[in-house]
Structure formats: C-alpha cells, structure tokens
Amino acid sequence: QVTLRESGPALVKPTQTLTLTCTFSGFSLSTLGVSVNWVRQPPGKALEWLARIDWDDDEYYSTSLRTRLTISKDTSKNQVVLTMTNMDPVDTATYYCARILLDGDHGFQFDPWGQGTLVTVSS
Amino acid sequence: QSALTQPASVSGSPGQSITISCTGTSSDVGGYNYVSWYQQYPGKAPKLLIYDVTKRPSGVSNRFSGSKSGNTASLTISGLQAEDETDYYCSSYTDSSTLIFGGGTKVTVL
Numbered sequence: 244q245v246t247l248r249e250s251g252p253a254l255v256k257p258t259q260t261l262t263l264t265c266t267f268s269g270f271s272l273s274t275l276g277v278s279v280n281w282v283r284q285p286p287g288k289a290l291e292w293l294a295r296i297d298w299d300d301d302e303y304y305s306t307s308l309r310t311r312l313t314i315s316k317d318t319s320k321n322q323v324v325l326t327m328t329n330m331d332p333v334d335t336a337t338y339y340c341a342r343i344l345l346d347g348d349h350g351f352q353f354d355p356w357g358q359g360t361l362v363t364v365s366s
Numbered sequence: 367q368s369a370l371t372q373p374a375s376v377s378g379s380p381g382q383s384i385t386i387s388c389t390g391t392s393s394d395v396g397g398y399n400y401v402s403w404y405q406q407y408p409g410k411a412p413k414l415l416i417y418d419v420t421k422r423p424s425g426v427s428n429r430f431s432g433s434k435s436g437n438t439a440s441l442t443i444s445g446l447q448a449e450d451e452t453d454y455y456c457s458s459y460t461d462s463s464t465l466i467f468g469g470g471t472k473v474t475v476l
Contacts, residue, residue, distance in 0.1 A: 280465065282467075289369065289455065289467060289468070289469045289470040290404075290406075290412065290455050290457075290467040290470070291369075291467060292457070292464065292465040292466060292467060295464075295465070303462075303463050303464050304464070305464065306367055306462070306464070307367075339411060339412075349417065349418070350398075350399070350400040350402075350417060350418045350459065351400040351402070351457075351458075351459040351465060352400075352402035352414055352417035352418070352457070353402070353404070353412070353414065353457065353465075354414040354417070354423065355414075356411040356412055356413075357411065358411055359411055
C-alpha cells in the first residue's frame with residue numbers, strides 16, 4: 244500500500260522559512276519513473292503545483308515561486324523535504340505531497356496524495 | 367504560467383450528464399496527453415479520477431470519462447448523482463517539465 248504523510252509546523256511567522264517533510268511508504272524514490280511532488284491549496288482556493296523531485300535527483304519548480312523553494316530527498320529515510328523562504332500570510336495554505344509514477348501505463352498524474360498539512364503564516 | 371481555465375461552476379439534475387472544460391495552450395494541454403482530473407471533497411485530499419486524458423483508475427466509476435480536443439480537455443459525468451456534488455480540478459504536464467492545475471469547478475446537483 245502506497246501512503247504519504249506531510250509533517251511540519253502549523254504556524255510560522257512572516258519572513259521565516261518553512262520546512263515541510265513528506266514521509267512515504269510502499270514505494271522507493273530510487274525507482275525509475277517515480278517522483279514526489281508538493282502541491283498547496285489556500286483556504287477556499289485552487290490547487291497550486293509547487294515542486295517535484297525525480298528518482299534521478301532532477302528538481303523542477305513552479306516558475307512563480309522558484310526563487311523561494313528548495314526540494315530535496317533522503318532515499319534511505321523515504322522522505323522528501325520542501326523549504327520555502329520568506330513566508331508571507333498569502334502562503335497560508337494546506338500543503339500536500341503526492342506521488343507521480345511515470346511508466347508505460349501512467350503519465351504525470353498525482354496518485355496517491357497525502358492528507359495535507361495546514362500551515363498558517365501569522366505574526 | 368497561468369492556471370488552466372475551468373468554469374467556476376457547473377450544475378445539472380440527477381441522472382443528467384454534465385461536462386467540465388479545461389482550457390490551456392499548446393504548451394500544456396494541447397501538447398501532451400498528460401491531462402488528469404481530480405475530485406476533492408471539503409477538507410479532504412484530491413482523488414484521481416482520470417489520467418492520460420481518457421484513462422480511469424481501477425475503482426473509479428465508469429460514469430466519469432475524459433476527452434481532449436486541441437487545447438481543451440473535458441471531464442464528463444454521466445448519470446449525475448448527489449454524491450458528485452463537490453469540486454473538480456484538471457492538471458496538465460507542460461513543456462517546461464512542470465505541472466499546472468486548473469482553477470477548479472464546483473459541481474452542483476440540482
């Protein structure tokens with residue numbers, strides 16, 4: 244069974260750096276075609292893709308947030324970490340991690356997702 | 367890169383069919399067969415409904431189907447049921463090797 248779970252602070256202050264961890268099981272991030280992604284959703288608003296790290300260590304970022312994001316992986320711990328600098332109240336959102344399995348039968352779809360973690364940015 | 371364009375809301379009566387559109391560009395929806403659709407209930411994580419434009423994961427009702435024409439993808443819900451009333455999002459791979467979502471559509475069952 245494939246599962247993902249997000250963890251991190253529920254509250255951060257403006258200008259601080261947010262660090263979120265995605266801990267997963269049921270698959271390996273060293274397997275060809277596997278990637279872990281971060282997606283966020285402000286309250287009452289749409290989903291927004293943030294970043295992706297692939298099995299071969301390639302990293303991809305949202306164009307609008309590229310300068311503030313860093314994604315990394317620890318394959319031995321089955322974890323992916325996302326850091327976002329200079330947090331602002333507009334970054335208040337539920338942050339999700341999700342797997343992509345790219346193979347002959349599957350393309351770039353997010354499945355499954357973690358339950359999400361709500362991060363509030365406030366002083 | 368701007369979000370894919372979805373109608374804010376779509377409604378239909380029980381038993382009817384409705385279609386949600388998802389419009390992008392030749393750099394995303396039109397350029398790849400990597401469009402996926404998600405269903406999201408309030409307070410829950412999104413759930414995959416359709417992937418690779420037309421494919422349905424095991425366990426997803428065959429009342430959900432996907433298609434694409436040019437830069438516009440579509441999700442059709444047939445035999446609309448009360449339980450279908452919630453939010454739906456499309457997503458696409460892009461030529462920048464990134465992913466992009468639509469703005470979301472709220473489906474109302476009348």
